[in-house]
């Protein structure tokens with residue numbers, strides 16, 4: 001099928017603050033969830049009649065529940081420090097994609113219904129009633145925020161637009177205006193345990209195919225066990241790892257690492273998705289229900305330790321929320337009471353001399369690394385500040401002789417979102433995804449031109465899908481994108497250490 005034509009930003013030798021393009025992305029609207037999908041998730045099927053009262057009541061409930069939300073809505077002084085920090089504004093010039101303007105869509109309504117000044121003198125404090133027009137703006141612009149938290153890094157008050165966007169989406173769901181893409185994924189995960197709708201037989205079949213491929217390539221029988229009771233470790237990985245390129249090469253990389261380490265491990269056909277899209281719609285109920293699958297799988301299989309595969313928001317959900325949503329995890333090995341990231345596991349093994357790696361296997365590549373937003377700004381790694389930046393780079397420098405970083409303003413905690421996170425990875429949002437990818441493409445092009453970079457590694461399934469899907473629009477080769485463990489997979493010398 002021919003690709004639809006969209007405007008693609010021109011990459012320059014720097015990233016200018018764009019001229020304002022009023023309403024540039026106002027027409028780009030996520031497909032709404034159908035009534036049966038909404039109802040299956042416990043939300044109203046369509047917009048409820050008394051939507052204004054219900055939305056305001058839900059906002060009131062969220063303000064009670066999350067003190068941070070009220071602080072974020074009260075604290076903004078309109079200093080403008082966040083205005084040019086969002087990739088969706090930088091790529092489109094649409095002023096409603098400035099973080100402060102995005103926040104204001106909810107803040108105006110908050111002021112009208114929940115502050116004395118907003119009730120007495122609404123015009124003076126920018127308070128506005130929740131009209132149908134406003135509701136539509138919420139729907140459009142809160143689905144153009146990838147909840148990447150970059151803006152919060154530059155805000156002197158630490159105001160987190162991601163939290164505001166999650167609250168807005170939760171309100172929208174509760175009045176019957178859910179988004180099709182995220183809600184479909186959540187339902188599939190509730191029903192079958194993964195985003196793809198892979199049933200246990202299909203999952204087994206897929207990994208058996210991978211085992212055969214590894215045997216053909218290397219002559220070594222590397223296993224990818226499924227539902228193996230009594231295994232020490234449960235690997236929970238994004239379901240894209242089972243079939244998508246380049247994700248699957250990363251999964252093969254994890255399997256080879258476990259094989260060489262002699263680890264007893266298993267996948268679960270019940271908890272076969274590390275991603276938790278409940279987070280994207282701000283629903284702690286759905287987050288909890290989804291993460292309970294991991295708990296049940298761990299208990300049923302009797303594992304002692306949990307490792308999470310390469311997925312940005314899955315790592316945030318595991319690192320920051322798993323204990324509260326589905327703890328206590330007191331049945332795990334006390335040495336590993338929390339889930340570990342696959343990079344933590346591999347780096348630990350490398351440091352102990354447990355892997356035989358030949359970096360010359362990647363000598364045909366000059367590699368750079370894209371920090372994904374959720375590990376970068378919403379989680380950690382290795383138990384020390386900055387571990388989430390150092391550990392993936394340490395592995396890359398071990399398995400590649402040629403590694404270079406991109407511009408310092410675009411990496412580590414200042415990293416840009418790939419443009420597809422937070423529930424945006426859907427075809428109808430393609431103009432938003434293209435615009436949002438501009439800052440990363442700009443930084444990548446710079447190191448390609450100046451340092452000869454040929455490949456960009458990532459540790460997030462969504463980043464990998466977004467990049468491979470959208471890079472051709474920028475005239476770039478989608479095969480430049482590699483899984484970090486794909487490079488480990490290339491370098492590992494099987495049959496030498498086991």
Ligand code: SF4
Pocket residue numbers: 085086087088097098099102144145146147148149150151152161162165417
């Ligand atoms: S996409 Fe990221 S930078 Fe933009 S408003 Fe949302 S959280 Fe802030």
Ligand code: SF4
Pocket residue numbers: 075076077078079080081082083099100154155156157158159
């Ligand atoms: S940086 Fe913070 S205080 Fe300043 S405009 Fe943005 S959200 Fe408001």
